[in-house]
Amino acid sequence: MLNCKEAARLVSEGMDRKLGLGERLSLGLHLALCRGCRHFRRQADFLRTACRYHPSGATRPEEK
Amino acid sequence: MPMGHATAEAISPDGGHASQLEAIRSDMLRFALLQLRDKPAAEDAVQEALAAAWEGLGRFDGRGSFKSWVYAILRYKIIDRIRQRSREPIAEIDPGAGFDALFDRRGFWLPEERPADWGDPLQELENAQFWRIFDACLNRLPKGTARVFMMREFLGLETGEICQELGMKANHCWVVLHRARMGLRLCLESDWFESGRGGYVEL
Structure with missing residues (x-):
């Protein structure tokens, strides 16, 4: 069973590489049980979206 | 120079060219400055990107926006500068420091x-x-950490490309990206989401 520190790390790595089957299963199990890590995952996703739509960039949310 | 007219046309056929170009330039400067943290280098990158856009105007097919096109060039110019600098050693990132305090001894979030x-x-x-x-939170990240993070999330590079440009091992890249996200979310949570979301409460 993963702890939160490992789960958060896997959430992050999953954004940068394809996780293995074992990793996905153990992360899925942890996330099902842990609200803090679910929040972490949503926050990390939001950071990616925010960077994509940073006002200094070329893309605005209303355009595609 | 006849090119000037063509550029303005590409930006907007219906007028307001100079001010639009100025707005794009100022966005580009902010974009480059966040990533390079060096004003002269950021200004050079923007200048070179605009000059290259100007010269290559004939190749701009007008299908996308002028802004996305000039940003595609700016990305290259920023990566060039990062590549030059990657020969300077990035301060070593302390692997354990910082975020351990968020977890208990078993590695679970402290309440x-x-x-x-x-x-x-x-x-x-x-x-x-x-x-x-x-932006303040981004600027608070350690320089090397921010550089890797922004190559990933602002320039949209794959981790493999980042490692190659910076001469880092893939594993190290992932650790740094994770640390960047941890740092950024912590900063946003304390300075924005849990502090009344900026101006609203000050009224």
């Missing part, structure tokens, strides 16, 4: 450190005050 529910954060994207905090 007061558990990531909070940010609700629907997408609405913040329209809020200029939010972006001020966001």
